[in-house]
Amino acid sequence: MPRTIYFDYNATTPLDPAVRAAMLPFLEEFWGNPSSVHHVGRKARALLDEARNRAATFLGAKPSEFIFTSGGTEANNLAILGTARALKAKGKNLITSSIEHPSVLQCFDYLEKYDGFSVTKLPVNVEGRISVDDLSQAVRSDTVLVSLMAANNEIGTIQPVSELGAVCRRRGIVFHTDAVQWFGKEPFENIGQFNADLVSICAHKFHGPKGAGLVYIKSPLHPSPILFGGGHENERRAGTENLPAVVGLVESLVKFVKNPVFDGTKLKPLADKLAAVVGKLDGCELVSPKNGCLKNTLSFTVQGSDGIALMAGLDMEGICASSGSACSAGSLEPSHVVQSLGKMKTANSLVRFSLGRETTVDEVDFVCSVLPTVIRRAQLGR
């Protein structure tokens, strides 16, 4: 078995040992239910409040201005379904883009199909960038919510979020950004920098635990709940709080977000090295933009091949990468992001390398050395 080379940090990152250590007492000692009135519960409640205050200080938000969730998917679902439903009397138009994560796009599909909303999907340019002018022109008098991601998970394009948010603010429209891939990769000052009313964050993308995230909700916005059955999170998200996950999320936020744990000065030259090799291979086309891209992310398409063959070929060399949208019934769906770039023919042949903290020069050199053979084999179908 070859050694493992993990180039899939946009999918998830390993739990940091210090974050794990911070979580352990909450799995062993402080296991009470924060809603219980006895002293075991009250202790858990006090520790939950402490974690919430710590997150609030870190984000530059009030403790009441975010809801802990089970991750990015729930944060996006709550932000979009909850806000659209809360504002439905004001207007029925919603705006998003064609390159959002499925946990965003499928909420909009649902709202259009079952809740009577109309959805405008903004296009992107060949770099996967959303235009501020396009948004200005798309906004209607009945638009109540705009949701545009901060950075794209498949090709790494960073969006002009604060400018997009400013358009919404001027028009009095609620703005949500899915910042799941952005946190831990770009420098963070405070939550106000997005110009957004709602921001989704997810811990396992920056060495925190899986199943832990939050959605920032600028006061006085009140999305309708999407989970019912209890008064948790100020009546806004029912379900016993996952205290170990919350503590892990907050610890990883504080440790890895202000100065991003994805170190651009280390990762950019490594991604450039890979790009130089990819650029010389027959049939390969880089789709990650040269500028305004997450520095750890390098994506390309391979003419005459497909995602399954490419992933299998890389895996045989021990290399973990990713290819477009998730696997369904043993086949990879063509990437909706690559399709949105206008590259229909190669949308089923995306390779995404996403590098991270543990990536070494040696690993990159190894991948550079085997890549021509892996690609050629995948093109020949063997």
Ligand SMILES: Cc1ncc(COP(=O)(O)O)c(C=O)c1O
């Ligand atoms: C941009 C983006 N949004 C949302 C999510 C969903 O996060 P999770 O699967 O952890 O709920 C992901 C996960 O890959 C993502 O990349």
